[in-house]
Amino acid sequence: MIAALIHSMVVCPDMEKTYPKISHGEGSYLYDESGKRYLDASSGSAAVSNIGHGNAAIADILKDQALKASVLPTHAFSASVVENYLEKLVRFAPKGFKRAWTVTSGTEAVENAIKIALQYQQMTGRDKKHKVVSRWFSYHGNSIFTLDVGGMRFRRKMYEQWMHNFPHISPAYQYRNGDGMSEEDYCDQCINEFLEVIQKNDPDTIAAYIAEPVVGAALGAVPPPKDYFKRIKEICEAYDILFISDEVMTGFGRLGTPFGIEKFDVIPDIIAAGKGISGGYFPLSAVLIHNRIASVFESQMTTFKAGHTFACNPMGAAVGNYVLDFIEARNILANVNEQGALLRERLNELKTLDIVGDIRGEGLLLGIELVSDKLTKEPFPANKDVSKRIFLNALERGVILYPGKGSADGINGDHILVCPPLSINKEEVEFLANTIRESIVLVQEELHQLIL
Template structure:
């Protein structure tokens, strides 16, 4: 028996996977999908089958898998100079300093400082603690609540989980660490026709938010966190004026505005920061995933001068940190990733191709099973509708199509995409930013063929 044959059973015996019913893999682990290597925009599984990575390794691998020699060279150079030194207790290292300076030149207006972490949830936790520190130092320790949006996902650590709107993820762990109120996200699918107008919809959303702020007491709100395009619920884009409206409310009532860009930063929407596309002017930005193009773990919280002018007062200690935050190896890889993206004009390529992808994805609304298509850049979701009068799925149709046929056919056709089995089932893609027109067409064709088959199998009602 080869090593490849042994891997699934070894995983079943010893490996606990993220967000997975591990006990359902079976003792032999035969239900486990093992990825062995990558090549361009493709990955190859343990059986030698080649798949388009239509999700960029969970939104991380912006550059695909063919830049390994360049990243290896950057890593080797860094390891020969310095393998590790913490950003801790008045100590730093050159690579971390260089990356912080580089990020300040890319970040939104007035965002000049970076606090490094190990990933996205840690970056979100950091934003919360900095917000609390900021308000306390300004004499407002009563700002202990957060605002988030319905259906949002901001991480699974206990602090970040507070801002995540998913009872199934939260209830097993008791009351949330941070008192959080949830307001509507910006998904207008299925809403009244008047909300098709951006000005009307934006005014409605901001009025609801302001009412919630006033009901809770503005003096109790520390921050509002939102993604420029909300991932959970299916690539939910904002209407025009929404982010400037959030900025105005934050200024009026004194809370901080946090843009969670763990997914949307570093080119996913054709900009270094996705919020720039929508006029966002946040006080803090959380990033991870694409900052290193998936070649190393790293997260970061980018902080505005408005905040650092308060928390950087002489004698004030920022009593928060992570041992491996800003690890020299991860920082070196992040710097190389940014260099490659500029050199190879990755953002420009996304901007050149985004309209073509939008057109291809938009055409799928002609299929009976597709209720809505939404997204931007290289980030799209299709919301599926089923056999019930309200557009939902009966248990039979959900099991046959959403759980079985659609994910199976996509995989058999050589496409890794995300198929959500939730209240509103979704098919989502976030292809590598190196994808060309031909590959985007292939992705769209596979989805079209799969959903056409699913439409024909949809029970009549």
């Protein structure tokens, strides 16, 4: 049985299906061994291949760095390639960020971010602060600890005996949770819930709050109401709670800003980054901390109590450095805003289709929610596999999408995440949008026939 081409977070590979084998990639496309071309509108799995496939310059960089040094005994040495990269990474971050280090996965980055929040609270005399508030329907990593912090119930279920049940609040998901409310009233409701959870759990025990600026694969590119994060940050500051922005999916230009949280005019305390940080060419992630956090460690001459075998390795630094240069040289942020606006415009046209309930997202992280009744927003039953059907239909037509499930109640509810490489061009956007429409229309017709 061969491995799946795509392993969605919520749609597992079909164990009885033979998947195409990819031979190579170039730009926005992947090619299978038969020569068929696929526009990679999931950017790997997912929102990873931000700068496209088959980049020869990165291949040369990896070779050159491997011939120099691939890993260091970091307890004894540093390297200019690492230090220069971390300095550039901090400059890329929002104003006031001062320190950074790299690890190898988004899960590690999030766990390190939470660990440093706890250590900071202890160093500042707030020993009782240990809880992390997050949101239901969120994904923050696949270790036991980050699954507990995250809010995907079906992923947590098997490990309930190991869960410590950190506090969770509702996702800021107005399409599902704020029916009939103005955006302002719905935002008030979300903020009041956050305040209630803080009080219920004792503010003196809350160490950190974590969220994705736009919820990625778990819900299909759900953005918050206007001013939501500004108000969350004000509350965090009032209660000495650190704000962690999970930028594993939204960082490095995905939303049209260097980091996604900047789209909402908020400067967090800690950033956990990954995926697009290396464009998929090396397992790389990072933690970045603001000066208000770093200064406490510096004043007490204390190091962060953690370590990983491949932390701050030269290979990752060399690749990460190239990606930052690529973003600047190719004017990627402007391209994301231009092509993202075009793609959003074309996807908005899908709202006329019977099964398309919502189109949402920012930049080149866009989502399509699928419903059986647009008026009531009734989801399709999980066993209909609507998002998977659309994914497979698009795949036949040469487009790779990222299907998801559970957006309505954790089990039912279908959505499609659309997150192509940030270097995508207008012609590719048009092909992508046309193929998505064709695929949805065909599945819609199939569903109508089943009802008849």
